[in-house]
Amino acid sequence: MPTPNPPASPRYIWQHRAWPQLSFDAAALAPALDQARLEQGRLLGLLGAIGLEQANAVQRDLWVQEALATAAIEGEQLNLESLRSSVAHRLALADAPGADRSVDGLVQVMQDALANHSAALDLDRLCRWQSALFPGGTSGITRIAVGRLRDHADAMQIVSGALGREVVHYEAPPSDQVASELDRLLTWFASTRPSDTAPTSTAVNGIARAALAHLWFESIHPFEDGNGRLGRALADMALAQDMQAHDAQASPVLVRVYGLAHQMLKTRAAYYDALNHAQRLRGVTPEASTIDATPWVQWFVQAFTRACVTSQAVVRDATDKAQFRLRAAQCHINARQSKVLERLLDAGRVGSGGGFLGGMTNEKYAKITATSKATATRDLSDLLAHGLLRVEGVGKATRYAVNVPGWEQPALKA
Incomplete structure (x- = not known):
């Protein structure tokens, strides 16, 4: 057997x-x-x-x-x-x-x-x-x-x-x-x-x-x-x-x-x-x-x-974002500006793996808000004046980032 x-x-x-x-x-x-x-x-x-x-x-x-x-x-x-x-x-x-x-x-x-x-x-x-x-x-x-x-x-x-x-x-x-x-x-x-x-x-x-x-x-x-x-x-x-x-x-x-x-x-x-x-x-x-x-x-x-x-x-x-939103509300910004700021906040800080890809530009702002480049320029300048954005670069290399204390500025590229 x-x-x-x-x-x-x-x-x-x-x-x-x-x-x-x-x-x-x-x-x-x-x-x-x-x-x-x-x-x-x-x-x-x-x-x-x-x-x-x-x-x-x-x-x-x-x-x-x-x-x-x-x-x-x-x-x-x-x-x-x-x-x-x-x-x-x-x-x-x-x-x-x-x-x-x-x-x-x-x-x-x-x-x-x-x-x-x-x-x-x-x-x-x-x-x-x-x-x-x-x-x-x-x-x-x-x-x-x-x-x-x-x-x-x-x-x-x-x-x-x-x-x-x-x-x-x-x-x-x-x-x-x-x-x-x-x-x-x-x-x-x-x-x-x-x-x-x-x-x-x-x-x-x-x-x-x-x-x-x-x-x-x-x-x-x-x-x-x-x-x-x-x-x-x-x-x-x-x-x-x-x-x-x-x-x-x-x-x-x-x-x-x-x-x-x-x-x-x-x-x-x-x-x-x-x-x-x-x-x-x-x-x-x-x-x-x-x-x-x-x-x-x-x-x-x-x-x-x-x-x-x-x-x-x-x-x-989340705490940083809440404090930033309170600052923004006190500046009486318009709906276009609020929309873009929220996009930047949602993207998060660069140091934690987030950040708005390539930084915010005049062209991107105009596209997101469906407005003219001239209006985008005025809105961005106003946000800078209120201290809600920070900027790096000049001319075509200009990029904007949300100005939250402690958040890193993105590495900006043309």
Whole structure:
């Protein structure tokens, strides 16, 4: 009789006997977690010092930024105007969302995960989230299972590379195991929810808990598509629960401000590498009683810290813009001038990666405001006289920038 093939050696963490007992070295991570709390506190302190109108502006900007980023990580480009419209609608700043249902669906998922972070997370809610991402039942032009767990017999693999030369980065549990795997995750998520009454010695650090939840969800990969966006929404929900446990009076505005997806997009290759490394059985002995996720948690905590620092800059910019708008209003400028100043403010400061491309010119002003070059010259001269613009260059090389203290002057080109 032929000898049966021996079982393949386990390669992924869900194949280990200790799965899903994920652990991390709290002592080793203590400095990183302390730094994360410090930057989180600084961010929340900045937000607490600004008015409601500015806080809403920050929330809107960061929400748009996060939605663009979480989609872009998966290679999807969202329509910016539809996204802004949908976010404004969810913030009660507009009567109706944009016309793009998939964009509005993503915004709804983000809103539900954060604004309703105290509500129980169950299978039905996750299925409704996934369904909202694909309102037409397709991913691109491919029909996919929507609103239910994946049930196909083929292996769920994360693959890259050209056809015929694919590289398998990860293979998730078979579809017939997904329901039970997800049930264990949801039970853990509910039982480890942070509380202001939980003993410090027994509570899981809220930021580390968000890291573990994200790793666990992505390792199960329960849906046919949308797992990345849903896993990041789950992490955001965990962070919102953590913040609420630290401050029961925290405003709903504050739970949207961390910008984690944007940070992950900026370091997308490192994000995927860290996740892939954590999902493989590298260095985990067969006898281990837990699976050490310390490197992944370390990466996630550091990403969260950098996201808080970036969001601090967004809050400071919002404060700068609000003070500038007050100055402009006191100068009684006309509608054309207001429109151009808003365009320059929206472009942001050059030092933070923004800035109006090439600087503002007389010709650009005339085009934006649909006016003559002579009128553009008078308007720009008036804004200079009021100190609302600053200028560099002469003649055809003349360029204008918004005069916000601390904002860099763009590198001007003819």
